[in-house]
Amino acid sequence: MPSPRFRKLDHKPRVIVTRRLPETVETRMAELFDVTLNLDDHPMTRAELEAAVAEAEVLVPTVTDTIDAALIAGAGPQLQLLANFGAGVDHIDLEAARDRGIAVTNTPGVLTDDTADMVMALIIAVPRRFWEGEKLLREGQWTGWAPTGMLGHRIRGKRLGIVGMGRIGQAVAARARAFGLSVHYHNRNRLPKAVEAPLEATWWPTLEAMLARVDIVSLNCPETPETHHIINDARLRLMPRHAFLINAARGTLIDEAALVACLERRGIAGAGLDVFEREPEVPARLLELPNVVLLPHMGSATHEARQEMGEKVITNIRVFADGHRPPDQVLEGYRAGGTAEPQPR
Ligand code: 8YV
Numbered sequence: 001m002p003s004p005r006f007r008k009l010d011h012k013p014r015v016i017v018t019r020r021l022p023e024t025v026e027t028r029m030a031e032l033f034d035v036t037l038n039l040d041d042h043p044m045t046r047a048e049l050e051a052a053v054a055e056a057e058v059l060v061p062t063v064t065d066t067i068d069a070a071l072i073a074g075a076g077p078q079l080q081l082l083a084n085f086g087a088g089v090d091h092i093d094l095e096a097a098r099d100r101g102i103a104v105t106n107t108p109g110v111l112t113d114d115t116a117d118m119v120m121a122l123i124i125a126v127p128r129r130f131w132e133g134e135k136l137l138r139e140g141q142w143t144g145w146a147p148t149g150m151l152g153h154r155i156r157g158k159r160l161g162i163v164g165m166g167r168i169g170q171a172v173a174a175r176a177r178a179f180g181l182s183v184h185y186h187n188r189n190r191l192p193k194a195v196e197a198p199l200e201a202t203w204w205p206t207l208e209a210m211l212a213r214v215d216i217v218s219l220n221c222p223e224t225p226e227t228h229h230i231i232n233d234a235r236l237r238l239m240p241r242h243a244f245l246i247n248a249a250r251g252t253l254i255d256e257a258a259l260v261a262c263l264e265r266r267g268i269a270g271a272g273l274d275v276f277e278r279e280p281e282v283p284a285r286l287l288e289l290p291n292v293v294l295l296p297h298m299g300s301a302t303h304e305a306r307q308e309m310g311e312k313v314i315t316n317i318r319v320f321a322d323g324h325r326p327p328d329q330v331l332e333g334y335r336a337g338g339t340a341e342p343q344p345r
Contacts, residue, residue, distance in 0.1 A: 004080070004103035008323030009057075014078070015317060016056040018044045018065050021085065022303070025310025033058075033317065046071075053079050058317050062086055063297075064279075069096035081326070083316045085309055086300075087111060089330055090223035090250060105316040105328040109167065110308035111300035115248060116171035118299045119218055122246045122272030123160065123176065127216070128152040131293045153242075153269075156180035161214030163207065163230065164221025164249065165191055172218055173199045186210045211238045216246065223250035233258035236267060244270045248299045251276040260285045263292060274299050 015033040017026070020041035029035045036056075038044070043064045044052065052059055053075035061067055062085045072093060082092055082104045089106050097104050125131060129152040136142050136150070160176045162169045162185040170191075173183045183201040190196075190203045204210035207230065211217060217239065221227050231245065231254040239245070245268060247254055256277040262268055263286075270291035276282050279297060286292060300306065316326035 004098075004101050004329075006103075006320060006323050006325055009321045013057045013081075013317060013321045014055065015058040015060060015083075016052040017060040017085075018049070018052070019062045019085070021060075021310050021313075022307050025307065025314065028310075028314055032314065050074055057081070058083055058320070060085055060313055060317075061092070063088060063091055065091060067092040067097075069093045072096040072100055072102065075100065075102070081105065081317065081320050083313050083320075083326075085313050088222060088250060090252075094330060103320065103326065104330045105313075105320075105326045106330055107309040107312040108328060110312060111305040112167045112171050114302045114305045115168050115299035116175055118274060118295070119168070119172045119220070119246060119248045120175040120179070122248065122274070122293060122295075123172075123181075123216055123218065123244075124155055124179070126244050126246070126270045126272040126291075126293050127155055127158075129291075132290055155216070158182075158215040159184055159213065161186065161204070161210045161217045163210075163217065163219045164227075165201075166220065166222075168249075169218075169220035170195065170199070172220060173201060181216070184210055184214050208235065208238055211235055212240070215240070215242065216244045218246040219249045219253050221249060221253065223252050228252055229255045231255065231259070233262070236262040239268050241266065241268065243268045244272070246272040248272075248274040251279060256283060256286075260289075263289050 012034040015029065015035040017029065017035060017037050019038055026037050049065060049071055053071060055076065057078050058081040059079065060083050067082060079102055082097060082102060084092065084104065084106045087106050087108050089104060092104055094104060129150055133150045156179065158181050160181040160183055162173055162183065165185040165187040169185065176183055177199055183199045184204060185201055186204045186207045219231065233255060236258055259271065260283055263271060272293045274295040275297050282294060286294065312328060316328050319326045
């Protein structure tokens with residue numbers, strides 16, 4: 001099976017970028033590479049992607065591009081690197097790329113804090129009903145302060161269950177500790193004591209056991225065949241009725257139809273969702289519910305993160321073009337994907 005070999009290029013690499021990137025990143029790419037940018041930022045059609053992989057030595061895709069086995073099979077022999085702009089690589093068929101000797105890189109680390117901040121905001125906002133209050137005010141329905149008006153739930157003292165304790169999961173845990181939550185987590189492997197101890201984190205070897213015992217669940221694992229629909233009807237039924245579910249990783253971790261039904265029957269108390277199963281589609285029934293906060297996949301949406309993600313893409317391409325293994329190569333056997341970022345499991 002061919003795996004990527006790195007040879008120094010004797011020319012500027014031919015790079016095609018599928019979406020608009022921060023201006024300084026695009027400008028630097030134009031200086032360094034023989035690059036085609038997507039200045040009007042339209043998501044590329046299948047035909048455009050097919051044309052791109054037929055021509056590029058390096059493709060820079062994002063989460064909005066499906067780089068599946070059929071697309072990779074149609075790539076020209078010159079395609080050597082998929083330098084993803086983003087941490088999650090679940091939209092790329094890693095095995096198909098490996099079998100063609102095409103390397104895949106991502107941008108881990110630089111979006112951890114921003115994503116964890118947003119998760120923390122949802123962990124607070126959903127139980128405290130901040131979005132409901134904001135909507136009430138904007139719609140002119142606020143009649144003034146009342147002792148029993150807009151009551152939510154205190155988060156201090158509650159139990160947070162983190163599914164996927166990689167970089168982002170740990171960053172969420174650290175924030176949660178500062179807000180007085182106790183940290184529980186489910187991960188295939190238990191974390192070293194040195195990581196667990198400062199977080200006073202409790203490990204649950206089975207997800208089922210944890211779901212039944214915590215007040216707030218945050219999904220921070222990558223989307224892989226094993227984690228697809230990790231939250232399904234049966235597992236939602238294990239969660240206490242007062243519990244909240246937060247997802248800023250990948251929409252496909254949750255069986256969305258089962259979640260909508262669960263929220264409608266008040267099987268859980270609410271949800272904070274930054275990602276959806278069929279983005280940008282959001283189920284109409286979800287939009288109707290008062291006890292959910294819905295965000296448009298914006299966990300890493302800061303100027304700083306997007307700039308640093310672009311810098312990582314450039315570094316990966318430069319090192320590859322110099323004939324070395326790029327620093328953020330997604331390695332074989334490394335089940336990567338999701339905002340949760342690659343983590344050994
Ligand atoms: C990115 C994300 O902005 O990095 C990820 O995996 O989910 C987002 O925060 C997006 O993937 C860009 O491709």
